[in-house]
Amino acid sequence: xxxxxxxxxxxxxxxxxxxxxxxxxxxxxxxxxxxxxxxxxxxxxxxxxxxxxxxxxxxxxxxxxxxxxxxxxxxxxxxxxxxxxxxxxxxxxxxxxxxxxxxxxxxxxx
Amino acid sequence: xxxxxxxxxxxxxxxxxxxxxxxxxxxxxxxxxxxxxxxxxxxxxxxxxxxxxxxxxxxxxxxxxxxxxxxxxxxxxxxxxxxxxxxxxxxxxxxxxxxxxxxxxxxxxxxxxxxxxxx
Numbered sequence: 001x002x003x004x005x006x007x008x009x010x011x012x013x014x015x016x017x018x019x020x021x022x023x024x025x026x027x028x029x030x031x032x033x034x035x036x037x038x039x040x041x042x043x044x045x046x047x048x049x050x051x052x053x054x055x056x057x058x059x060x061x062x063x064x065x066x067x068x069x070x071x072x073x074x075x076x077x078x079x080x081x082x083x084x085x086x087x088x089x090x091x092x093x094x095x096x097x098x099x100x101x102x103x104x105x106x107x108x109x110x
Numbered sequence: 111x112x113x114x115x116x117x118x119x120x121x122x123x124x125x126x127x128x129x130x131x132x133x134x135x136x137x138x139x140x141x142x143x144x145x146x147x148x149x150x151x152x153x154x155x156x157x158x159x160x161x162x163x164x165x166x167x168x169x170x171x172x173x174x175x176x177x178x179x180x181x182x183x184x185x186x187x188x189x190x191x192x193x194x195x196x197x198x199x200x201x202x203x204x205x206x207x208x209x210x211x212x213x214x215x216x217x218x219x220x221x222x223x224x225x226x227x228x229x
Contacts, residue, residue, distance in 0.1 A: 098171065
C-alpha cells in the first residue's frame with residue numbers, strides 16, 4: 001500500500017505570504033494520479049489540482065502544483081484570507097482501484 | 111447547477127445498519143462513476159467505495175469490505191451505501207463524490223451526511 005505523508009502538519013502564515021505544502025509518497029506515483037483538494041471547516045473538499053499540476057475549473061492561478069515520482073508540492077503564491085484551510089493530497093492506485101489521502105496540512109493565520 | 115445531496119445519516123447502535131442515499135442533479139448521472147468518501151470527526155479523508163457507470167465495477171476500502179455495499183439507480187439519479195455491522199470507528203461524515211473521468215480524482219462533492227455509531 002502506498003502511503004502519502006504531508007508536511008508540515010500546520011503552516012502558520014500571514015495573508016500575502018507564499019505557502020509551500022509537501023506530499024511525499026512511500027513509492028513512486030504516476031503524476032496523472034496525484035491531486036490536491038482544499039477543505040474549509042464545515043464544508044466538503046474542493047478539487048484544486050489534478051494530474052499533479054493542472055488546475056481544476058475556477059481555481060485561481062495563485063495555486064500551482066508540481067512534482068513527480070515520490071515528491072509533490074502545492075504552492076500558493078500569495079495567501080488570500082479565503083485560502084486558510086486544510087489541504088489534502090490524494091493518489092489513485094490502479095490494481096485494485098483505490099484512492100488514498102494524505103493526512104492533511106492546515107494553513108492557519110499567523 | 112451540478113449538485114449532490116446526501117441523506118440517511120443518523121445515530122445507530124454498534125452492530126446496526128444504515129442506508130445512505132445521494133441524489134444527483136444538473137448532470138447526466140449515468141455517465142459518471144461515483145464514490146463514497148468519509149471523514150471521522152477531526153480527522154482526514156478516507157475513500158470508502160467506488161461504483162462504475164453501469165455498476166459493473168465495484169471497489170471497497172479494506173476497512174469496510176464485507177460490511178458495506180455500494181449501489182446505484184441511474185433511472186433515479188441516485189447512489190446508495192448500505193452499511194451493516196456498524197462499528198464505533200465508522201462514525202464519520204459520509205460524502206458522495208463524482209468521479210472526474212480520466213483524471214483519477216473526484217471533482218464534485220456533496221455536503222455530506224453524518225453517521226454516528228454509539229450505544
